[in-house]
Amino acid sequence: MKFIKKIFWLGSAFVCINAQAIPVTFDVISNQDSPVFQTVVYLEPDGEVEIAESKKQVAVMDQVDRQFMPHILAVQKGNKVVFPNSDSIKHHVYSFSPAKQFELKLYKGSDAEPLLFENQGEVELGCNVHDWMLAYIWVVDTPYFAKTDQNGKVTIDVPSGNYRVKVWHPRIQDDLEGLTQEVSINAPTNVSFRLKQKLLQDLSFYEQAADKLTDY
Amino acid sequence: MIANHSFKNRIVIISFVLALLLAVNVMPPAAANQVGGIVQVYIANTDDWQSYQNHGTGILRQDDNVAGIQQALLHTNIDVTSSVSLNAVAHYYPDGEQQLGFSQLSMQYKPLSPNKIKFKARAGFFYPRLSLENVDDGWLSPYTYTQSAINSWVGEEMRTLGLEFSIYSPGRARRSPWSWEVVAATFKGNDPLGTIISWRGFAMHDRQSLNNDRVNFAAYPTVIDTDFIWHPDYVEPFHELDQRWGFYTGLHFRYFNQTSLRYYYYDNQADPLAVNSQRLYGWRTKFHSLSFQHKLDNNTRLISQLMSGSTVMGLKYVYVDFDAWYLMLSHQVSQHRISVRYDRFIVSEDDIFPTDMNNSDGYGLTLAWRYDLNDNWQLGLEQHFNKNSAQNRAQLDLPVDANQQQTLLVAQFRW
Structure with missing residues (x-):
């Protein structure tokens, strides 16, 4: 997980250290x-x-205390998102959004493969175990984005x-x-x-x- | 009969082990099989009113200053497919009549759906979700060890052997603070439900009945007299006696995750004239239950439940109205949780045999402190007092009124 975070932060820093920025x-x-x-x-x-130059990044959508963390995640098209589970219980993450449809069962301590987000737009996430859990991934077609x-x-x-x-x-x-x-x-x-x-x-x-x- | 019990127990244990082995071997991802457990050991200082478990009239689980196992359970949730999971809770209890068995064994169907209104269902042997107190694994209470009078009764006599359907709508996906669920269930079994509160009255404990369990009570002369009511001094609550289907329906409302309200109407539709070879009767039991929880802030919550109903057996040989409620305040400070609960419970009779007395009532006050040492270990101390009366104690030359108290020191390990 530390490795993934490192990639993420290195990727974020890339835009900032651009010489012509x-x-x-x-x-x-x-x-x-x-x-x-x-x-x-x-x-x-x-x-x-x-x-x-587009650098491939792996963004993180964690499950912490029965909530998605963060609530809103922006990623560049063509990049991956990893879904760790920091809770000691099962989550069942899903999306029916046209931009990315998937389901992932996240067990205590399990490591799910990162998912590739190839289409622009909104991806609304839910958890089939905890009905109040909800988050968004907004996929953009540019390396220049932030919250x-x-x-x-x-x-x-x-x-x-x-x-x-x-x-x-x-x-x-x-x-x-x-x-x-x-x-x-x-x-x-x-x-x-x-x-x-x-x-x-x-x-x-x-x-x-x-x-x-x-x-x- | 006891031999028959132990044979059935063995079948249950073997089934459970086989189910686990099957799940572990057949389901591809090992992590998909979630098995956890809770063990509680206790030291009790209690009064010497003989417990109902030992055919006394005391309403507590223990009647001696003893140490032992309070709870020992394994719970599992096995994903069979994306939408179907198997839930089981198996227990060991050193006390009571069935030492090993299930308190719950059910399949849940909860399909993924993009709709704002969704569907889910359960089939098997499970609790109706009346209680906002019993929210820990294995239907334990995370607040007190001695549970409310209402849920002590639910734990000892009530279980759904049937099907439950729910239509529900999570509020957040509708961009609303309000979530709701409509529940309907139909079930077999549970025909003797109501027996224990009609004679012993409400009790206060955390001994859940297992799948084939028997709950003892005192040998009241009018009850066991073969020329009078002629009923054994125990109940086996999960029998099917009349081939009728019972039902319940419920409504859940939730405001954010802050406030919850649950209403249930329950009717086991038992034939009060049905009787089996053990002389266990069908008891037509109906009740309303209203549960409420409100989090005053992130650390403090109020929980309450009211139940009001009636039960009838035979040609109104026994007919009682029962009413109970509790109010609990629970506060968490870092790793400490302090809970205090007040209980009130009343059973009043209106039947053709006034000599078989059924009136009972009582109050309870329970204070508990539970301290999480880490994710696995917890220490707790509970002081419980109750004042209860049961008119039929006079049949046994006992005082009608009892003041009971119990101190419990409990160490818990969970994994």
Whole structure:
């Protein structure tokens, strides 16, 4: 597992250490001006941008205390995700999403092979043992992506060029195409997204109140 | 009869071992066979009211200052296919009449489904999911050792030998804080359900009856008199006596994972005139059960259950209404869990034989501290008090009222 994490962090660092990188800072706020945590922000370059060489990464979607960890995971198309089980009980992870359909029985201490995510889009994960468990994998077709922090902000380093900047979050109701911005990056830039529609209800309380005595 | 019991016990043990061996050998991934266990050893300091288990009228499991095995169980969950799993819980109890056997043995069908409303089913020998107290492996309570009066009774006399169907909708997948489930079940067996609370009254313990078990009670003269009611001083609760199907239906609601509410209506539909060669009767038992849990915060929860019902045997030879409830507060501080529970239980009769007294009632207070030393070991200390009365003790020249207390020191190992 340490090895996998190392690969993941090395891969993440790759974008940052690119010699021509220009920092672009994103700010995502709701229609009520509150920051939107864990929004996936990604920049799709147009044909002229010299795209960083794609390094294969293995991302991690863990099961910890009867919850998926993280709740939202962004990965680049063509990369793999490994599903460890840090709990001492069985999980049965599945997806019926068109972008990736699978099921994995994760037993205590079992090592499941990483799964390849080849199609862009949303993959909603559930657990057939613990019905409250839910997570998303958002598959993007660019190496330039990240998630916003608690303040709704994130900085991504990219080579200069023209990009379509997109955002995704499961609580966003706005039309995603309508939110897309065309930006030209030649110097450090700030890009803001303010949502027009109300966010869907925050259901993160499911994660706070679950414990091993929740159900049987 | 005892010989017959031990023969059946052997069959059960052999079946269990064969099932395990089969599972281990046939199922390709070894990890798919999840086997765990819990062993509890105890030292008890208890009053000397003779326990119902020893044909006394005391409502506790122990009646002596002794040490021994409180629980010893193996539980397994074996995946047969993606959707089908086998669940079994096998026990060893040094006390009671059946030392080895199953408390649960069932197949579960829970198919993967993209729908917001899903379906699942169980078949076999299992507990209806009335209780929010018995949420640990093997239907144990993680809160106290001495369980509530309601679930002590469920553990000793109630089991579903049949089919249970559920329609359910997990809220999070619908982007809602509310989850719900509708349960319907039909079953055979369990016709003598109600016998023990009609004569002994409610008890407080954690001795679950096994698949072919017998629960003793005192030899009340009106009960055992062959010219009167003529019933043995025990019940074997899981017999099928009348070929009728019982049923129950339930509704579960959950708000996030914070608040749970479960309602069940249960009717074993037993023929109260059915009687077998042991003179065990069918008892038509019906009840409503409402369970509630609310987590005040991540460490503190309130759990409660109310049960109200009736049972009738013969031509109203025995007819009782029973009502019981409990309220428990449980708080966890790091590796420590402290729980306190108050129980109230009442059985009142309205039958044609007032000389065979059935009125009983009582209160219970249980305080428990359980300390997790690590993932495997736990230490616990429990103090239990109850005050109970049973009018039929007068038949045995015993005081009608009893004050009972018990201190338990328990070491638990789980794997």
